[in-house]
Amino acid sequence: MTLKYEPVVTQSVAKQISEQIRRSITNGSLKADDKLPTEAELARQFNVSRPTIREALKRLAAKSLIRSRRGPTGGTFVRAPSMEDMSQDLISSVALMVSLGVFDLTEIAEARHELELACIRLAIKRRTGAETNRMAAEINLQKDQSLTDEEFCASDVRFHRALVDATHNPVMQFQMFTVIEALQPVENMVIFRFRQRKKIIEQHEKILHALLARDLARAEKAIDEQMVYLRESFSQAQEWRRKRDEAKRTASPT
Amino acid sequence: MTLKYEPVVTQSVAKQISEQIRRSITNGSLKADDKLPTEAELARQFNVSRPTIREALKRLAAKSLIRSRRGPTGGTFVRAPSMEDMSQDLISSVALMVSLGVFDLTEIAEARHELELACIRLAIKRRTGAETNRMAAEINLQKDQSLTDEEFCASDVRFHRALVDATHNPVMQFQMFTVIEALQPVENMVIFRFRQRKKIIEQHEKILHALLARDLARAEKAIDEQMVYLRESFSQAQEWRRKRDEAKRTASPT
DNA sequence: ATTTCAATATTTGTCAAGCAAATTAACGCA
């Protein structure tokens, strides 16, 4: 019997080094804005060559854990990852998963709906004029007929981000931004073809008014309505795509 | 007047290349398990040296977008990132942010509470025997007096993961696992000292029974109770820490 | 003819030394 291929347990030296530095950051021995030794020095300390050190550092750079600058005052510095960085990272990752079909569109929509309900509950309690003003401004913008579809869609995203901000909970914001941004390409697909701006604006207004009145029941109802309409648009879009594919098949049968 | 330092807009060649390959994966020109050209070939195509190509590839490897193997049938392959990979990545990132104090503990707890409410709503509708059985098994385990604190805590996490699984929504699972796992170290801190297992088990049982009866109102109440108790434990822990620090200060004044 | 083992080819992993580019600090000069 021949032995099957067993995945090698020994990781590359570069990976081990990057993990070690990563741990130093995680456990606090390396703090934000600390300067790492120069690459040459690291190479000496770890007893490896400089390219190997560089591979290790690039892994960390990919995760926004360090940043490098050239010059005498340059070097490699620990970078406290901001929420923005991580948000962007997460968004692009989730977007990739969506494009790979790991997540179903209806699943994303459902999750977004439930999470938005969670947000609105906090937002009702915590919202300030700053956020409701932003939302009102976006609604106003959306009423402008000369807006392109892209601009309208961007405004829609900003409206929902303002809603999330109204929770005044960074964890909530971090989680929701991903869902909102990851869903946007999908929404774009649908919005351009099947959704009526008037209806969307009406729903936005209902949400805003409920928020202004701090009326949870009305807000929840408005969010629910949104979901119903999104679902309708989805099935319309799917129907349309089905017909288009069928037409294509009859035109050129395999 | 001397010009301020302006961040260089030109990105490193390695970064550009990694971005280009990344785009190829995102837009579908490179699919999962596709083999990239050899490093030597890539170096020729991009007209750079092999170490530079390697730096670019390591950036992608850090994000679990590719994997490499040596040998004649080896090479670099596109890797469809699994939900597990991304979950792990996200968890460690959030854990880092927590340790850096980007998120407040009470904020995390609040978010977890609201998100768990969102989960329970779906779980009430979708749960199957598989999940409720897992939850029952964990409760049973938790009643074992000989369990260490660590084991009890791990079981607690598994209980809540089962709850999340009951939503049968991968997006929800992806989001929640992060919150659950990121909160765990914090919970550990508290659970070992101030939380009574009996009370936690009672709460778990309430949740399970509500889920079995598909009774949303009761489930929401159980989740709320959980939150109240967690908050109590937090303030107890903070009080304890305050006193300890004070004692330390009087013992050795600066 | 089949099995076993060793040589070989291929590809990633690592090393070595050095030049290029960016950036600051020190220095010389007006």
Next chain:
DNA sequence: TGCGTTAATTTGCTTGACAAATATTGAAAT
């Protein structure tokens, strides 16, 4: 004092080579 120039330092990148892992091929032995 103030301003341009040079030197020093550090990352970015190149070239060339060897090491290690792994599959294939071919030869020898049963």
